[in-house]
Structure formats: structure tokens, C-alpha cells
Amino acid sequence: MIVEIGHYALVLALALAIVQGLAPLIGAIRRDAPLMAMAQPAAVMQFLLIGLSFAALTHSYVTSDFSVVNVFENSHSLKPMIYKISGVWGNHEGSMLLWVLILALFGATVAVFSRGMPDDLRALVLAVQSWISAAFLLFVLLTSNPFARLNPAPLEGRDLNPLLQDPGLAIHPPLLYIGYVGFSITFSFAAAALISGRIDAAWARYIRPWTLGAWVFLTLGIAMGSYWAYYTLGWGGFWFWDPVENASLMPWLAGTALLHSAAVMEKRDALKIWTIFLAILAFSLSLLGTFLVRSGVLTSVHSFASDPQRGVFILAILVFFIGGSLALFAFRASALKPGGIFAPVSREGALVLNNLLLTTSCATVFIGTLYPLALEAVTDEKISVGAPFFNLTFGPLFIPIILAMPIGQMLAWKRGDLLGAAQRLVLACVLGVAGMVVLYALRGGSVVPAILAGLAVYLTIGSFTEIYGRVRGAKDASSLVARALGLPRSAWGTAIAHAGVGLTLFGLAATGWGVERIVSAKINEPIAVGPYEVVVTDIAPRDGSNYKDLVAHTQIREGGRVVAEMDPSRRSFTTRTMVRTEAGIVTLGLGQVYMNIADVRIDGAIDLRLYWKPYVALIWLGALVMSLGGLLSMADRRLRIGIAKRAATRVQTAAAE
Amino acid sequence: MTRKGRRLTLIAAAVAVIGVAIGLALFAFRDGVVFFVTPSELAAKTAEMRPNARMRIGGLVLPGSVQKADERHVTFAITDNQTEVKVTYTGLLPDLFREGQGVVAEGQLINGVFRADSVLAKHDEKYMPREVADSLKQQGVWNDGSGKQEKK
Numbered sequence: 001m002i003v004e005i006g007h008y009a010l011v012l013a014l015a016l017a018i019v020q021g022l023a024p025l026i027g028a029i030r031r032d033a034p035l036m037a038m039a040q041p042a043a044v045m046q047f048l049l050i051g052l053s054f055a056a057l058t059h060s061y062v063t064s065d066f067s068v069v070n071v072f073e074n075s076h077s078l079k080p081m082i083y084k085i086s087g088v089w090g091n092h093e094g095s096m097l098l099w100v101l102i103l104a105l106f107g108a109t110v111a112v113f114s115r116g117m118p119d120d121l122r123a124l125v126l127a128v129q130s131w132i133s134a135a136f137l138l139f140v141l142l143t144s145n146p147f148a149r150l151n152p153a154p155l156e157g158r159d160l161n162p163l164l165q166d167p168g169l170a171i172h173p174p175l176l177y178i179g180y181v182g183f184s185i186t187f188s189f190a191a192a193a194l195i196s197g198r199i200d201a202a203w204a205r206y207i208r209p210w211t212l213g214a215w216v217f218l219t220l221g222i223a224m225g226s227y228w229a230y231y232t233l234g235w236g237g238f239w240f241w242d243p244v245e246n247a248s249l250m251p252w253l254a255g256t257a258l259l260h261s262a263a264v265m266e267k268r269d270a271l272k273i274w275t276i277f278l279a280i281l282a283f284s285l286s287l288l289g290t291f292l293v294r295s296g297v298l299t300s301v302h303s304f305a306s307d308p309q310r311g312v313f314i315l316a317i318l319v320f321f322i323g324g325s326l327a328l329f330a331f332r333a334s335a336l337k338p339g340g341i342f343a344p345v346s347r348e349g350a351l352v353l354n355n356l357l358l359t360t361s362c363a364t365v366f367i368g369t370l371y372p373l374a375l376e377a378v379t380d381e382k383i384s385v386g387a388p389f390f391n392l393t394f395g396p397l398f399i400p401i402i403l404a405m406p407i408g409q410m411l412a413w414k415r416g417d418l419l420g421a422a423q424r425l426v427l428a429c430v431l432g433v434a435g436m437v438v439l440y441a442l443r444g445g446s447v448v449p450a451i452l453a454g455l456a457v458y459l460t461i462g463s464f465t466e467i468y469g470r471v472r473g474a475k476d477a478s479s480l481v482a483r484a485l486g487l488p489r490s491a492w493g494t495a496i497a498h499a500g501v502g503l504t505l506f507g508l509a510a511t512g513w514g515v516e517r518i519v520s521a522k523i524n525e526p527i528a529v530g531p532y533e534v535v536v537t538d539i540a541p542r543d544g545s546n547y548k549d550l551v552a553h554t555q556i557r558e559g560g561r562v563v564a565e566m567d568p569s570r571r572s573f574t575t576r577t578m579v580r581t582e583a584g585i586v587t588l589g590l591g592q593v594y595m596n597i598a599d600v601r602i603d604g605a606i607d608l609r610l611y612w613k614p615y616v617a618l619i620w621l622g623a624l625v626m627s628l629g630g631l632l633s634m635a636d637r638r639l640r641i642g643i644a645k646r647a648a649t650r651v652q653t654a655a656a657e
Numbered sequence: 658m659t660r661k662g663r664r665l666t667l668i669a670a671a672v673a674v675i676g677v678a679i680g681l682a683l684f685a686f687r688d689g690v691v692f693f694v695t696p697s698e699l700a701a702k703t704a705e706m707r708p709n710a711r712m713r714i715g716g717l718v719l720p721g722s723v724q725k726a727d728e729r730h731v732t733f734a735i736t737d738n739q740t741e742v743k744v745t746y747t748g749l750l751p752d753l754f755r756e757g758q759g760v761v762a763e764g765q766l767i768n769g770v771f772r773a774d775s776v777l778a779k780h781d782e783k784y785m786p787r788e789v790a791d792s793l794k795q796q797g798v799w800n801d802g803s804g805k806q807e808k809k
Contacts, residue, residue, distance in 0.1 A: 392684065
């Protein structure tokens with residue numbers, strides 16, 4: 001019964017989405033207030049209906065209702081509760097339901113938190129959002145219905161793919177989807193601006209919290225996915241330039257560019273058309289990502305069972321929204337008035353450079369990702385474009401971004417002083433170069449990691465130079481703190497997010513100093529890795545609820561003293577007869593000892609793979625710091641919704657007086 | 658600066674950056690692109706390939722061919738049931754590496770022996786490297802284990 005309610009709620013949501021897509025649109029064109037006012041309650045209701053539907057599916061998972069095909073194929077009564085719940089989105093149907101749920105959530109939040117917005121803009125945004133929603137609801141209902149029944153109901157389910165039974169994977173899809181789908185709101189805002197033909201600095205202020213929010217979650221989602229790959233896939237890599245990863249990196253790059261160009265538009269009323277274009281691009285790339293991952297064009301753990309019909313459907317949605325929005329852009333963009341002028345050397349100029357480099361690097365990722373697909377479609381030749389391609393194209397394009405980041409922060413709007421900025425960055429430059437020399441002397445090896453690490457030092461310190469300049473003149477400590485706290489939160493947000501990029505870069509650079517050992521070890525035989533010694537003290541079986549472990553109890557010693565212990569294991573899943581290695585990872589300082597056991601041989605020796613990865617934790621910590629910067633920037637008073645309205649009323653009262 | 662001047666600066670910068678990007682991409686495509694071949698294709702095309710070109714070969718691990726010289730030096734043969742290629746690999750094989758199973762090896766062909774530096778095994782029926790699945794399907798030796806019947 002609950003399953004049918006869930007299914008029915010989804011059908012109702014589709015009907016409502018169609019109404020919400022049409023009525024407010026007509027209302028906005030005819031300036032009909034009641035029609036426009038329909039948008040808000042409809043958006044909230046649509047979210048509640050999809051939420052109900054999602055709750056119904058979750059209920060079937062939690063109660064292991066195997067009469068539902070989806071539950072039967074992806075769950076098991078003995079599976080731990082957290083994976084019963086995460087199993088809801090650990091499969092194609094459920095993950096698409098999560099997708100539309102988040103889409104509707106964004107629509108509802110716009111409806112609730114948009115009191116300061118002009119009525120017609122809000123109506124148009126919600127209408128466009130609902131179009132997307134209707135398309136994906138139709139997709140779920142027609143090709144990927146999670147509520148299909150199975151008769152007679154089997155007694156036991158087939159279990160979730162063991163690779164997905166992992167706490168990291170329980171939260172990775174929701175984070176990533178909030179990021180992906182978050183760009184739907186900026187897309188809807190862009191389409192609304194194009195339909196109404198009006199766009200101004202206030203528009204940029206409206207979209208900024210949404211862009212920032214989506215960006216923060218996308219950053220976290222990518223970092224989480226990368227950390228998952230690092231500790232599950234078992235060879236210590238964290239980024240493989242796999243098409244599926246690239247699919248999430250492209251919207252991130254476009255979204256980062258959008259964030260910066262929207263800042264220019266908000267402050268200086270310039271780059272309007274470009275900002276609109278980026279808003280369309282960011283969501284188009286999200287859609288492309290969904291298509292690549294969900295259509296089965298690529299095979300990976302993400303594509304689940306693939307079905308060509310679904311691929312064609314998503315492709316149709318893709319063509320409709322990207323084509324439609326670009327057509328709208330082509331027809332209407334020229335009607336938008338261009339904004340203010342600025343000198344090339346200025347904050348705006350630096351942000352334009354940032355945009356240019358980010359979109360170009362995004363384009364190289366795009367080419368590297370899609371070229372193999374295109375080539376295979378045309379010539380039937382199969383190639384793979386791997387890390388060397390991306391390292392050679394993406395890397396060189398990112399280095400100027402890093403060099404320019406602190407300088408850009410330092411330049412004034414409209415007309416900046418390059419020499420002055422450079423002078424204030426002397427300290428960061430000196431420390432960066434010193435870092436390069438010292439690290440190269442200490443670590444030896446290739447010169448590349450030292451150069452990158454030095455750049456990272458320059459960037460991290462350079463990011464705070466602007467803040468330092470602003471608080472420097474304080475007389476005593478308390479006024480210094482007062483000044484620092486008095487700075488706009490967005491200034492702190494920028495500095496912290498940029499420093500986060502620096503930290504991540506340092507972590508990436510440090511991979512060059514890592515140690516990898518593949519050895520065969522006996523019990524109690526010490527193996528040296530980096531500054532530590534690793535000793536396997538015991539091998540024992542251990543039972544889990546739906547798996548069996550073979551655990552190698554391991555100690556890590558430094559100078560004979562035990563500093564940490566870990567339990568890497570081989571985990572056999574009973575239902576799917578699949579083995580997975582569970583890496584043992586111990587964080588010491590910012591570095592990690594990483595160990596995988598491969599085989600236990602008859603004579604008792606264990607084949608194992610050991611890594612010492614200095615500073616590796618910075619890769620993900622940096623991403624966390626970036627997100628923190630984004631959140632701080634979101635919390636800036638200036639961006640809070642409603643401020644714009646208060647300013648507008650003040651103008652009105654002034655005019656009335 | 659005038660609007661026209663600004664636009665010219667912008668266009669010049671854009672052309673420069675995009676030019677550099679295209680140059681890098683073309684350069685990287687020479688070495689960064691890896692072709693996927695089956696053992697038969699490899700045998701047929703060896704002559705026309707650049708020496709030491711990196712490639713991926715995919716097929717089944719020939720039953721009985723796996724030999725471990727010591728812990729980490731493994732040789733085995735990859736077959737598409739027509740031709741087979743001898744592969745050497747140093748390192749730990751993936752968990753799901755088994756004789757008779759689908760596998761993709763990446764590396765170089767040196768003196769008729771494929772020296773692999775990475776070996777990917779099929780994860781399970783659904784997560785097999787797609788190239789392997791396709792070429793097996795073409796040869797009609799695809800064993801569709803993803804059927805609906807429950808495995809117990």
C-alpha cells in the first residue's frame with residue numbers, strides 16, 4: 001500500500017509540475033498576479049509530494065519489502081541499516097528519485113526564501129525550474145520506476161554492490177546531487193532573465209547564494225567521491241581522470257567561473273551576458289554529467305545496469321534544455337544592455353582572466369572526456385584518454401590561475417595597480433620560493449613536486465595578504481581583532497577558499513614524495529615504509545553481518561615504538577560472492593600510511609601493498625577549507641535575501657517624500 | 658580605456674589562452690591517448706604501430722596460463738579465443754583476477770610480449786570493462802551472468 005502511495009504521489013507531482021511550469025509563465029507574460037502567485041505553493045507542494053514518494057521507497061528498503069523489484073535487486077535483509085537507507089540511492093531508479101527530490105527541494109526553497117524578489121522574476125524562475133522537474137519526473141515514471149512490483153515476492157534480496165556498501169558512498173551521492181542540481185536554480189534564473197529581458201546587479205545578488213551553495217556541495221561531493229575512491233579501490237589513487245569524475249569536475253569549473261563573474265556583475269554591473277551564459281553552461285554540464293553517468297554510455301560503478309531507452313530519454317532532455325536555453329540566449333542576449341567599462345588591470349580584469357582560464361581548462365576536460373566517445377561513434381576505434389592527456393593540458397592552464405589568484409584579490413575594482421599588488425605580495429613570493437628550495441633540498445627527487453608545493457605556499461599565504469593589509473594599521477591587539485571581525489564575511493570567504501586551493505595543491509604536490517612498496521611479509525617481520533616500520537602481528541577471520549573479513553592486524557612503529565594500529569582486511573560478501581579489499585589507513589600528522597593485503601599464501605606470508613603518503617590529507621582538507629570559505633561568503637550580510645528589498649523600499653520612500 | 662580597446666584586449670587574451678590550450682591538447686593527444694585492441698587486432702596491426710606505443714588490450718585470461726615467477730612477477734596470456742598475447746606484469750593482481758575471466762591490461766608491446774603496468778579485472782557481470790564486454794559479445798562468447806534468476 002505504502003509503495004502505491006509513493007508511486008501515486010510521484011504521478012501527482014508530475015501533474016503539479018506541468019501546471020507550475022505553465023501557469024506562472026503565462027501569468028508573468030500577461031502580468032496576471034494570481035497566476036504568478038500559484039508558483040510558490042505549487043513548488044512547496046511538489047517538494048512535499050516527491051518527498052512522500054521518496055519516504056515510501058525508503059520505507060520499503062528499511063522494512064526489506066522484496067515485493068518491490070528495486071528493493072529485491074539492491075538490498076538484503078541482513079544488510080546493516082545505514083546501507084539499507086543508502087541503498088535507496090545506490091541504484092539507478094532510486095538515485096534518479098533523489099535527483100528530482102533535490103530539484104524540487106531547490107524549487108521549494110526559492111519559493112519560501114524569495115520575499116524580496118520581484119513577483120514576475122520569482123514566477124518565471126519557478127516555472128522554468130518546474131519544466132526541468134517535469135522532464136525528469138516523466139523520465140523516472142516512464143523508464144525508471146522505482147515502485148515496480150514483483151510477484152511472487154522473493155524471500156531474500158540480491159544485495160547492494162559491495163563497492164557501494166561504504167559510509168562514504170552513503171553520503172557522496174546526496175552531496176554531489178545537491179551540487180549538480182543546485183545549478184538548476186541559477187539556470188532557471190538565467191532563463192527567467194532571458195525571458196523577461198531584464199537583468200541587473202540585483203539579479204546577480206539573488207543568484208549568488210544559490211551558486212555558492214551549489215558550489216560548496218559540489219566541492220564536498222567531489223572531495224568525498226575522491227576520498228572514497230582512494231580508500232576503497234585499493235591502489236591509493238584519488239583521482240583517475242575517469243569520465244565519471246570529469247563529469248563532476250566540469251560543472252565545478254564552470255560553477256567556479258560563474259561565482260566569479262557574478263561577483264563582477266553584482267559590483268560593477270558588467271559581464272552580464274557572460275554570466276548568463278555561464279549559468280546556462282554550469283547546469284548544461286551537470287545535465288551532461290547525469291547523461292554520461294546514467295545512460296550507460298560509460299561503464300563504471302556509477303552506471304548500474306544500463307538500458308539504451310533511458311540513455312535516449314536523458315539525451316532528449318539534454319538536447320531540449322541545453323538547446324532551448326542556448327536558443328533563448330541567442331535570441332535574447334543581444335537585448336540585454338552591456339554594463340560598465342573597466343581597465344584590463346583591475347579586479348574585473350583579473351576575474352575575466354580567471355573566467356577565461358577556468359572555462360578553457362573546462363573545455364580541455366570536455367574534449368578529453370568526450371573525444372573517445374565521439375571517435376568510437378564515428379570510426380569504431382576504441383581509445384582511452386588517460387591521466388597523461390589531462391596532466392599535460394589541464395595542469396599548465398591551472399598554473400596561471402594559481403599565480404593570478406592572490407594578485408586578483410589585491411587589485412582594486414575598475415582600475416588596479418599591478419605594481420602595488422606585486423609589492424604587497426613580496427612576502428608570499430619569498431616564502432613560496434623559499435619553500436621550493438627548502439623542500440627540494442630536503443626531499444630531493446623530481447623538481448616538479450617542489451615547484452608545485454612552493455606555488456601552494458605562495459597561494460596560501462598570498463590569499464591572506466589582502467586581509468592582512470586591511471587590518472595592519474590597528475594600534476593594539478584588541479582593535480586588530482575588532483577590525484578583522486569587522487571585515488565583510490565575503491572577504492574572509494574569498495581568502496579562506498583561495499587558501500583551501502593552496503592546501504589541496506600542496507597535498508597534490510606531495511604525492512610526488514610518496515613511497516610505494518609491494519612486498520611479501522611474514523608475521524612479525526618489519527617492513528620499512530617512509531619514516532615508519534609496519535609489522536603484521538596477526539591474521540584472523542572476523543564475521544560481519546553480510547560479509548566475512550580476513551583481518552591482518554598491523555602495527556605501525558616509529559623508532560621501535562608503536563604509534564598506531566590498523567586492520568586492513570579482505571572482505572568476502574556472501575550474497576554476491578565478491579571480494580573487496582578494505583585498506584588499512586592511518587593518518588599520522590598530515591600524511592597517511594596506507595596498506596592493502598592481497599593474498600595470504602600457504603606458507604603464511606602475506607602479499608601486501610604499502611604506501612607512505614606525506615601530506616595526502618591536505619588534498620581533502622583543502623576541499624573542506626574551500627567549502628568553509630564558500631559558506632562564510634554565503635553568510636555575508638550583503639547577500640542575505642531580503643536586504644535587496646529593504647534597499648528598494650528605502651528608495652521608494654525617499655521618492656515619495 | 659574605451660569599450661573598443663577593452664574588447665580588443667579581451668579578445669587578444671582569449672585568443673592567446675585558447676591557442677595555448679589547443680596546442681597543449683594536440684600535443685597531449687600524441688602521447689596521452691591509448692588505443693584499445695583485442696589480441697587479434699594487436700597481431701594484425703603490430704607492424705603499423707609506433708614502436709613502444711601504449712595501448713590497452715582486453716580479453717579473457719587464458720586458463721592455465723597464469724604463472725607466478727615469484728610473489729610479484731606474473732605472466733599470463735590474454736585471449737579472444739582466436740589469438741593470444743603473452744603478458745608480463747609486476748605488482749599485485751586485482752582481487753577479481755581469475756583464469757577464464759575478462760581483463761584489460763595497459764602497457765606496451767615489447768618484442769612480442771606485452772609488458773603491462775596496470776591490470777584491470779572485471780568487477781562483476783555488470784561492471785566489466787565495456788570494451789571487453791563488447792568484443793566478447795561480438796565473438797559470441799559473452800556469458801550473460803546478469804540474468805534475473807537468483808544466485809544462491
